[in-house]
Amino acid sequence: MADMLPTGATIGILGGGQLGRMLSVAAARLGFKAHIFEPGTNPPAGQVADRVTTAAYDDENALKAFAESVDVITYEFENIPTQALDLLEAHRPIRPGREALRVSQDRLTEKTFLRGLGLKTAPFADITDLNSLQAAIDEIGTPAILKTRRFGYDGKGQARLRTPDDAEAALGDMAGAPSILEGFVEFSHEVSVIAARGLDGQVACFDPGENVHRDGILHTTTIPARLSPAQRTDAVLLAANILNALDYVGVMGVELFVTPEGLIVNEIAPRVHNSGHWTQNGCAVDQFEQHIRAVTGWPLGDGQRHSDVVMENLIGHDMDRVPELARERDIALHLYGKTDVKVGRKMGHFNRIVR
Amino acid sequence: MADMLPTGATIGILGGGQLGRMLSVAAARLGFKAHIFEPGTNPPAGQVADRVTTAAYDDENALKAFAESVDVITYEFENIPTQALDLLEAHRPIRPGREALRVSQDRLTEKTFLRGLGLKTAPFADITDLNSLQAAIDEIGTPAILKTRRFGYDGKGQARLRTPDDAEAALGDMAGAPSILEGFVEFSHEVSVIAARGLDGQVACFDPGENVHRDGILHTTTIPARLSPAQRTDAVLLAANILNALDYVGVMGVELFVTPEGLIVNEIAPRVHNSGHWTQNGCAVDQFEQHIRAVTGWPLGDGQRHSDVVMENLIGHDMDRVPELARERDIALHLYGKTDVKVGRKMGHFNRIVR
Missing domain, CATH: 3.30.470.20 (ATP-grasp fold, B domain)
Structure with missing residues (x-):
């Protein structure tokens, strides 16, 4: 494997939570050093990483210095600002690559991509306003679930529609964010x-x-x-x-x-x-x-x-x-x-x- | 367990080699932080520890600050200078305790202790000079092995005696350090x-x-x-x-x-x-x-x-x-x-x- 990064190299990890923490330990097990980039102070990953940069994702100097100090960049979460990625990618490879981030950062893009591969997903519709939501309810039915297209995890940014009457309140919960309506799937x-x-x-x-x-x-x-x-x-x-x-x-x-x-x-x-x-x-x-x-x-x-x-x-x-x-x-x-x-x-x- | 140190506490580890490194990772797995004390620069354990103190074992200020920053002190090697232990122990518990260190730091003390428990060891004799070495060879026979009483590991500080004629050269290898002659044991x-x-x-x-x-x-x-x-x-x-x-x-x-x-x-x-x-x-x-x-x-x-x-x-x-x-x-x-x-x-x- 000519492309094997040698032991001793440094892995840059965006995000200092528990996933970054366990990635750091795994990197160390193979003799790599971990450098964490994380806006929050005292990140869990910092306790087991060789180095931590505490800076915001719009701090261009910090991003550049971080990129230049590592051999490859990876991440523990998918919602990294696009501009930060652009800047980082100019200096070091980001793996997994940008296409995976583009697809998974947006529920609508993701579901469209999966359908394009011939895979089954729950029924879904792009929601931009109350009209499109009501049209989607007519098609998909209720119960259904309204989700923001971006920045959702662990049940956050979601509203359940038990009946069509819940449409307006659910849309209000999205606070104007572009959303997607998903039908329920009967699964075991x-x-x-x-x-x-x-x-x-x-x-x-x-x-x-x-x-x-x-x-x-x-x-x-x-x-x-x-x-x-x-x-x-x-x-x-x-x-x-x-x-x-x-x-x-x-x-x-x-x-x-x-x-x-x-x-x-x-x-x-x-x-x-x-x-x-x-x-x-x-x-x-x-x-x-x-x-x-x-x-x-x-x-x-x-x-x-x-x-x-x-x-x-x-x-x-x-x-x-x-x-x-x-x-x-x-x-x-x-x-x-x-x-x-x-x-x-x-x-x-x-x-x-x-x- | 009333005495359980709570997760989030800090473990002080003397020694920053691979054992300290793997102890640090294990500490993190239970939510503890590790603070490494190590004289050498860039210790392997430092890559996965929350904190590293780079200082010598006779640096009293560094030892005191280290002890005060941790909740309990342990170690990855047994040859820690006694004065450092005295100072550290005045501030925080050292585990395993001093008696285990006293016994295992000296091959003669260790073998005497084991015999005292009724356990079998290889035949051994305290060697202070060529006379005591020759008397020991008469008793134990050759082949035998001469070892420094302290600071030996992985075969270092040892000299093999094939015949009684090797006595003088073997003693020279000890460079004046207090030693112990051990007989060979036939083992499978x-x-x-x-x-x-x-x-x-x-x-x-x-x-x-x-x-x-x-x-x-x-x-x-x-x-x-x-x-x-x-x-x-x-x-x-x-x-x-x-x-x-x-x-x-x-x-x-x-x-x-x-x-x-x-x-x-x-x-x-x-x-x-x-x-x-x-x-x-x-x-x-x-x-x-x-x-x-x-x-x-x-x-x-x-x-x-x-x-x-x-x-x-x-x-x-x-x-x-x-x-x-x-x-x-x-x-x-x-x-x-x-x-x-x-x-x-x-x-x-x-x-x-x-x-």
């Missing part, structure tokens, strides 16, 4: 595929996990997911399709609804994903190292698991459970070093190894 | 027990691993070791005995020779140990986290393994193998971020998960 359960594609085009997928959400936030991921052999093959091929179409380099989370009519793509995330945290204790090469391997041009791990795992998130005051969890066998704790416990805040997770 | 293989004892006296041992050395440096550790059920029980009880006798808190490496007459203690190390690196990919709680749990008053992991593992060290130019190893399945690489490749230098290791 949700699974996700954590897929990776290397710089040389090699694709490797981890075994699909089955996700359960609570209050719009991922609660557990269970491996293996309940899938028929045919569904399992479909899930992996579909994910590989998406990565190839984007000439993707890195790890991507692909969320799928399982329905009697087949798999429906819920959404894609061009980064390591909460539903892939189980790989830390189920695989020789976890999703974080897999991502680092991809963006540094290393060969990928094969994604095979050595153990079945149930991952569970610790949200807000779930942290009170830590002393008790620490006493249980076969549990691997992963805490994020966040000092302020807040309702709905992801504070850590644990992987229960099933023997 | 070496195993080690990575044992841990919590602040509340709870003891947990990982499964014994079988060690193979090359050029005086650990080459591989294979789990499980070749041991009869009775030997396995002996090994674990013997290790627990040592930890209890020292009122030990933390992880200890106990190296044992397997002989037809039973287990003989080779040496003990009051710290995480190279022969315990396999636990990173074999157990839910590895030796590094186990050590952090012990010194912070957390409950210990139970030490049970979910997978069989073969650990292999990457020494010096073994680093050239990394691109090839990265392509192999079931291999977890752990590189230490050291920039200078030197003959005999530990650069990394890998764990091969056996399925």
